[in-house]
Amino acid sequence: xxxxxxxxxxxIRKRFGELEVLRGVSFDVRRGSVVSMIGASGSGKSTLxxxxxxxxxxxxxxxxxxxxxxxxVEDRGGRRRARSLAEINRLRRDLGMVFQxxxxxxxxxxxxxxxxxxxxxxxxxxxxxxxxxEAALEQVRLAEKRDAYPAHxxxxxxxxxAIARALAMQPKAMLFDEATxxxxxxxxxxxxxxxxxxxxxxxxxxxxxxEMRFAREVSDExxxxxxxxxxxxxxxxxxxxxxxxxxxxxxxxxxxxxxx
Amino acid sequence: xxxxERLVWNQREVLLEGFLVTLHVCALAFxxxxxxxxxxxxxxMHVRPLRPLATLLIEFFRATPIFVQLMWVxxxxxxxxxxxxxxxxxxxxxxALQSSGYLAETFRAGIEAVPRGQREAGEAVGMGPALxxxxxxxxxxxxxxxxAIVNQFTVIVKSSTLVSVITVQDLMFQSQKLVNVWxxxxxxxxxxxAIYIAFxxxxxxxxxxxxxxxxxxxxxxxx
Ligand SMILES: Nc1ncnc2c1ncn2[C@@H]1O[C@H](COP(=O)(O)OP(=O)(O)OP(=O)(O)O)[C@@H](O)[C@H]1O
Ligand SMILES: [Mg+2]
Numbered sequence: 201x202x203x204x205x206x207x208x209x210x211x212i213r214k215r216f217g218e219l220e221v222l223r224g225v226s227f228d229v230r231r232g233s234v235v236s237m238i239g240a241s242g243s244g245k246s247t248l249x250x251x252x253x254x255x256x257x258x259x260x261x262x263x264x265x266x267x268x269x270x271x272x273v274e275d276r277g278g279r280r281r282a283r284s285l286a287e288i289n290r291l292r293r294d295l296g297m298v299f300q301x302x303x304x305x306x307x308x309x310x311x312x313x314x315x316x317x318x319x320x321x322x323x324x325x326x327x328x329x330x331x332x333x334e335a336a337l338e339q340v341r342l343a344e345k346r347d348a349y350p351a352h353x354x355x356x357x358x359x360x361x362a363i364a365r366a367l368a369m370q371p372k373a374m375l376f377d378e379a380t381x382x383x384x385x386x387x388x389x390x391x392x393x394x395x396x397x398x399x400x401x402x403x404x405x406x407x408x409x410x411e412m413r414f415a416r417e418v419s420d421e422x423x424x425x426x427x428x429x430x431x432x433x434x435x436x437x438x439x440x441x442x443x444x445x446x447x448x449x450x451x452x453x454x455x456x457x458x459x460x
Numbered sequence: 461x462x463x464x465e466r467l468v469w470n471q472r473e474v475l476l477e478g479f480l481v482t483l484h485v486c487a488l489a490f491x492x493x494x495x496x497x498x499x500x501x502x503x504x505m506h507v508r509p510l511r512p513l514a515t516l517l518i519e520f521f522r523a524t525p526i527f528v529q530l531m532w533v534x535x536x537x538x539x540x541x542x543x544x545x546x547x548x549x550x551x552x553x554x555x556a557l558q559s560s561g562y563l564a565e566t567f568r569a570g571i572e573a574v575p576r577g578q579r580e581a582g583e584a585v586g587m588g589p590a591l592x593x594x595x596x597x598x599x600x601x602x603x604x605x606x607x608a609i610v611n612q613f614t615v616i617v618k619s620s621t622l623v624s625v626i627t628v629q630d631l632m633f634q635s636q637k638l639v640n641v642w643x644x645x646x647x648x649x650x651x652x653x654a655i656y657i658a659f660x661x662x663x664x665x666x667x668x669x670x671x672x673x674x675x676x677x678x679x680x681x682x683x
Contacts, residue, residue, distance in 0.1 A: 253584055255580055255583060255584065285588065285589075286588060289583070289586045289587070289588055290586060292583070292584060292585070292586045293585065293586040295584075296584075296585075297581075297584035297585075299577055299580070299581065301575075301577050303575075303577040303578055303580065303581035304581075305578065305581070305582075305596055305600075306600065306678045306679055306680050307599045307600055307603060307678055307680075316585075316595065317582075317585035317586060317587065320587065320591055320595060321585060321586045321587055321591070349677060349678055349679070350679070351677070351678055351679025351680075352679075362581075365581075365585070366584075366585070369585055369586070
């Protein structure tokens with residue numbers, strides 16, 4: 201049980217019409233570890249994350265959360281049947297997703313955003329959801345902004361609320377899709393600090409990022425995605441220090457001042 | 461000035477009574493139009509088998525002159541459906557039909573304008589389609605379309621003068637009645653026009669303040 205990966209992607213392929221964006225991606229994420237995904241724009245990083253929590257259904261392959269397949273159930277006779285949307289929604293709760301564009305709900309306060317799913321999806325009583333939500337806001341250091349609407353928060357604060365919103369569902373793992381890419385440099389750090397903090401507390405995380413320094417310092421493993429396949433993967437020291445793939449080397453050379 | 465006093469001021473109770481009927485008809489039509497518009501819009505967007513029917517109704521309600529609809533509801537529906545059984549009901553129902561057609565399109569544009577990431581954020585925390593619609597999409601549609609909805613109310617107010625034709629005793633009806641008593645139309649009709657203008661302006665001003673307040677608070681909604 202203990203060596204069961206928190207997340208296992210197995211042979212993920214994703215096709216949009218003619219375009220095959222993911223061409224067989226497999227990897228494991230151990231419980232409590234941080235995996236960074238790097239790669240050029242259009243290499244399929246977002247699509248991969250979206251296949252993991254099934255905002256997109258993979259064309260082929262399967263994702264397992266703690267060994268449980270997201271896409272199908274097997275009956276006692278070993279026959280597979282596709283999961284219903286309701287079942288998928290139930291499994292999704294275990295994966296917190298943080299988007300590049302924050303996607304906070306503008307008509308709800310910070311706390312409102314955070315307690316919405318605990319109340320409506322998990323069915324917690326309000327008081328319990330508020331306690332959870334306040335703890336989550338505390339964790340991203342925004343307790344004092346609980347009653348602010350997103351329009352009155354900075355980008356960095358909005359993204360931290362979005363992280364709190366995901367944390368309040370007490371997920372088994374967190375997925376970050378370029379969480380700092382639409383932030384001004386001076387706001388990036390406060391979000392990265394929260395993510396570092398999560399990593400230190402042993403949160404299982406997949407982090408799609410262009411912040412090479414962060415990837416190098418925080419990850420247990422780095423994966424370089426190119427053209428829909430994992431071209432290179434390994435501990436950060438190896439991927440950043442001595443990449444075997446020429447493409448990976450080229451890609452990293454663009455970040456030269458940042459990572460190395 | 462004597463005429464104004466005799467024809468308008470001394471008739472203020474009659475005019476007020478008419479105005480209250482106007483308010484009543486418009487409020488019912490407005491509420492029904494919002495519910496009907498929302499229902500038509502959701503059927504059209506999310507209930508495949510009923511889409512052609514919903515589309516047909518929306519187009520029909522929008523494309524037929526309001527006067528024709530009024531006659532149609534008042535004279536044809538009772539024959540077909542045994543309802544409505546009063547001129548008053550026929551009046552607000554006809555007004556509601558046309559506005560529901562317009563509002564259905566307003567709501568559709570509003571729903572389509574909600575960024576996809578908003579829904580996905582809901583799906584990602586495990587919300588199903590109904591929850592996403594009720595808790596994320598529609599509240600934002602209400603905010604972004606609030607100005608257009610208020611504007612539709614002013615349209616209803618203006619169209620509502622037609623219900624006097626089927627003897628609903630609204631402001632227009634009372635004012636015409638007064639004209640027919642004294643054959644002195646100038647003051648009465650001018651006063652009537654002024655009342656409609658004042659009312660429509662007041663509603664528009666409220667709508668403007670509402671949308672400003674919404675924009676300040678939530679950062680969404682159009683001017
Ligand atoms: N829903 C979709 N329909 C069609 N094509 C899509 C869709 N989503 C993504 N793609 C295509 O898939 C490819 C990979 O996109 P993806 O967003 O996964 O890349 P990415 O690595 O996240 O890039 P970026 O760094 O710019 O975010 C792109 O060519 C994109 O145009
Ligand atoms: Mg992306």
